[in-house]
Amino acid sequence: MLVLVVDSSTPAVTAALVEVTADGVTSRAQRSTVDARAHGELLAPQVDGVLAEVGARPAELGAIVAGLGPGPFTGLRVGLVTAATMSQVLDIPAYGVCSLDGIGHPAAAGEPVLAASDARRREVYWAVYDGAGQRLVGPEVGAPSVAAERARELAVTVAVGDGAHRYADVLGLPLRAEPRYPDPHALAVLAAERIRAGAPGDPLTPLYLRRPDAVAATARKPVLP
Structure with missing residues (x-):
């Protein structure tokens, strides 16, 4: 197919x-x-x-x-x-x-891996995968330091993804070059x-995890004479 x-x-x-x-x-x-x-x-x-x-x-x-x-x-x-x-x-x-599964799953090679993408605002979207590529934690959004602490708790030994490269100094983990995205x-x-x-299709609900950067105004602004 x-x-x-x-x-x-x-x-x-x-x-x-x-x-x-x-x-x-x-x-x-x-x-x-x-x-x-x-x-x-x-x-x-x-x-x-x-x-x-x-x-x-x-x-x-x-x-x-x-x-x-x-x-x-x-x-x-x-x-x-x-x-x-x-x-x-x-x-x-x-x-x-x-x-994130499209980053963490193929990167797992017998050892726990942290997959991270850039979430802007100096944050990352992240998840942790076991050695077989199964997601253990996440997806989450937060500061790279939070992802790093959680990764240490789960004995993660390597990181992958654009967010991992961007914040490599904070994560303190060896990096896998690919997949970056x-x-x-x-x-x-x-x-x-x-x-x-032949399972029924999904509703394709997006994983935003937080509000959009731009939001519509909820109240009218006062107009000065």
Whole structure:
């Protein structure tokens, strides 16, 4: 089954096509551009690009996988709205996966790992995974020092993700170079069981974890004469 994967939870805007079969998940095409200010402009052309690369039409898709975050409000909703809209138009299921799982799961190699992405405001979105890539704690948002303390309590030995690189001095852990951002192949692998089973799609509820940076005014401002 041909499956589209999208993630816009980080500055990396990603679209990919994978083939999900009874034997596994095979990557077919991928586009990823790091630009924190252009999620809306980048994602749709990238979806078109991966489809064109394999000579497929949207109608040939069997499912969609979307990274649910955590991530900043504006960027994250681009991927989720795209996935939800295509799911409805094409009448195919969409499955959500925590975006941090797309960093921590493939990075785990027999030892606990801290996955972290940049949450701005000098904070990180983070989660801890065991040696098999199963999430133990999180996702959470907070100061890197808080993530570091929790990681020490769980005997974490390595960190991964853009947030881990950005705050490496605070975390005090060896770094894995990749994946720096959510890996679309890993997101597909984590949704593959549901895809193969033909499970109902998810509501794609975003993991914002906190209020958006910009909020609408709740009261009228006084006007001076």
